[in-house]
Amino acid sequence: MINAIGSLGFAVRTWLANLGYATRMFVRMLSLSFGLLRRPRLITDQIHFIGNYSLVIIAVSGLFVGFVLGLQGYYTLNKYGSEQALGLLVALSLTRELGPVVTALLFAGRAGTSLTAEIGLMKAGEQLAAMEMMAVNPLQRVIGPRFWAGVIAMPILAAIFSAVGILGGYIVGVRLIGVDEGAFWSQMQGGVDVVKDVLNGVLKSVVFGFAVTFIALYQGYESQPTPEGVSRATTRTVVIASLTVLWLDFLLTALMFN
Amino acid sequence: MSNLVEIRNLKFAYGDRPILSDLQMDFARGKVVAVMGGSGSGKTTILRLIGGLLAPQEGSITIDGTPVDTHDNDGLYKLRRRMGVLFQNGALFTDLSVYDNVAFPLREHTDLPESLIRDMVLMKLQAVGLRNAAYLKPSEVSGGMARRVALARAIALDPQLIMYDEPFAGLDPISMGVTANLIRNLNDALGSTSILVSHDVDESFSIADYVYFLSAGKVVAQGTPNDLRASSDPYVKQFVNAEADGPVPFHYPGKSLAEDLGLKVDA
Numbered sequence: 001m002i003n004a005i006g007s008l009g010f011a012v013r014t015w016l017a018n019l020g021y022a023t024r025m026f027v028r029m030l031s032l033s034f035g036l037l038r039r040p041r042l043i044t045d046q047i048h049f050i051g052n053y054s055l056v057i058i059a060v061s062g063l064f065v066g067f068v069l070g071l072q073g074y075y076t077l078n079k080y081g082s083e084q085a086l087g088l089l090v091a092l093s094l095t096r097e098l099g100p101v102v103t104a105l106l107f108a109g110r111a112g113t114s115l116t117a118e119i120g121l122m123k124a125g126e127q128l129a130a131m132e133m134m135a136v137n138p139l140q141r142v143i144g145p146r147f148w149a150g151v152i153a154m155p156i157l158a159a160i161f162s163a164v165g166i167l168g169g170y171i172v173g174v175r176l177i178g179v180d181e182g183a184f185w186s187q188m189q190g191g192v193d194v195v196k197d198v199l200n201g202v203l204k205s206v207v208f209g210f211a212v213t214f215i216a217l218y219q220g221y222e223s224q225p226t227p228e229g230v231s232r233a234t235t236r237t238v239v240i241a242s243l244t245v246l247w248l249d250f251l252l253t254a255l256m257f258n
Numbered sequence: 259m260s261n262l263v264e265i266r267n268l269k270f271a272y273g274d275r276p277i278l279s280d281l282q283m284d285f286a287r288g289k290v291v292a293v294m295g296g297s298g299s300g301k302t303t304i305l306r307l308i309g310g311l312l313a314p315q316e317g318s319i320t321i322d323g324t325p326v327d328t329h330d331n332d333g334l335y336k337l338r339r340r341m342g343v344l345f346q347n348g349a350l351f352t353d354l355s356v357y358d359n360v361a362f363p364l365r366e367h368t369d370l371p372e373s374l375i376r377d378m379v380l381m382k383l384q385a386v387g388l389r390n391a392a393y394l395k396p397s398e399v400s401g402g403m404a405r406r407v408a409l410a411r412a413i414a415l416d417p418q419l420i421m422y423d424e425p426f427a428g429l430d431p432i433s434m435g436v437t438a439n440l441i442r443n444l445n446d447a448l449g450s451t452s453i454l455v456s457h458d459v460d461e462s463f464s465i466a467d468y469v470y471f472l473s474a475g476k477v478v479a480q481g482t483p484n485d486l487r488a489s490s491d492p493y494v495k496q497f498v499n500a501e502a503d504g505p506v507p508f509h510y511p512g513k514s515l516a517e518d519l520g521l522k523v524d525a
């Protein structure tokens with residue numbers, strides 16, 4: 001019994017210590033980020049790297065999610081004779097929820113793991129230590145640009161996901177099933193609120209961008225510099241980032257849509 | 259002050275495991291000083307402590323009279339600009355070309371125009387014999403070449419202090435000779451001070467002005483290479499002559515074989 005309490009206490013203490021360390025690293029990285037304003041190229045290169053490589057998986061997933069929404073939405077709405085509202089259903093589902101959430105989950109799997117492995121291998125190969133010894137702070141030179149690139153890329157990718165998803169819903173609903181095209185677009189135009197739906201969705205994806213990118217970078221930065229350590233850190237990135245996204249989504253939805 | 263680096267009463271441990279205790283070392287200006295010892299004797303830890311990558315539990319390290327203070331990030335970075343480090347595996351940035359690796363510290367710490375950086379990078383690469391490999395990627399060069407690229411990067415800002423962590427490990431005899439000559443020649447040409455951590459006796463003795471021998475985190479012998487060759491100290495003799503057994507035992511300490519096999523009869 002005492003052993004169990006001791007183990008629990010140790011686990012809580014370790015968790016709190018990690019949380020404190022991560023917070024300190026986050027604040028330090030933010031304070032060093034102003035220096036990046038003089039070298040925006042470091043961020044744009046990473047946006048290209050992170051965003052470009054995630055684009056195909058995001059677009060293809062968005063298309064399939066749109067297909068499914070078109071089909072499922074039609075079957076359900078048809079029962080109530082409301083299939084004209086299919087465009088509205090697809091657009092709201094994507095902009096409010098599926099766009100930001102699924103993009104963040106895919107981003108964690110695609111770009112997040114890549115970031116963790118890259119930083120972890122840089123650490124294992126002593127590249128981060130070499131940078132430190134050259135009086136270059138890795139938090140500013142390596143972590144900062146990747147973090148801001150992730151934060152910027154996420155809402156763009158979510159917007160692409162939603163746009164392609166709507167296109168998918170249109171192809172299935174209008175082109176294949178035969179829902180009226182005018183109703184599809186006009187219901188969407190009339191029912192989607194730019195601030196309440198679209199901007200809240202964008203805000204969600206920005207928050208997810210902060211969370212997923214930082215978790216990925218932190219896991220890489222704090223990984224054990226061994227092949228096994230990097231592999232574990234990569235797995236942790238997917239698990240922690242996915243759960244954080246889902247938890248944050250609930251929290252943000254409750255706050256935004258009351 | 260004749261010493262560039264001074265270590266006084268240094269104590270360092272990883273958790274409960276002591277690595278260095280009551281260490282006193284001096285690294286004279288303009289000299290190549292070798293720090294030698296078996297694996298796990300604390301050689302690389304000394305380099306990391308001098309570079310401020312680790313903080314000692316007790317004692318002090320000063321570089322040119324300035325203490326290495328790991329709590330003062332700005333001061334530490336200022337000190338590091340006067341250092342160059344060659345890591346054991348080179349630690350080249352794998353996403354950058356050989357040229358960009360050497361240009362990295364110049365781009366980070368100077369506002370020099372790209373044309374001047376180019377000239378400087380090519381001169382550094384010329385010094386290590388790799389000017390024509392400038393546009394290769396680290397994955398396209400051999401281990402010995404990678405070590406030389408890392409050396410060119412380490413001297414890019416003409417540092418006052420250059421530290422080498424096992425520069426001869428895993429090199430063929432030709433590359434080893436080339437690296438040893440480069441260390442000596444660059445030290446003399448730049449007027450730097452070099453700290454060479456190695457367990458390669460022949461190469462280290464051929465270029466070092468002074469040698470420290472470490473064992474179990476303590477200096478057990480020191481002197482010029484000639485002094486140490488003539489030393490009667492059992493540890494130095496075992497190390498220099500590569501003897502399998504001696505003060506550093508062949509067997510990991512513990513129970514005897516007879517005890518493990520159940521053959522030992524208690525008296």
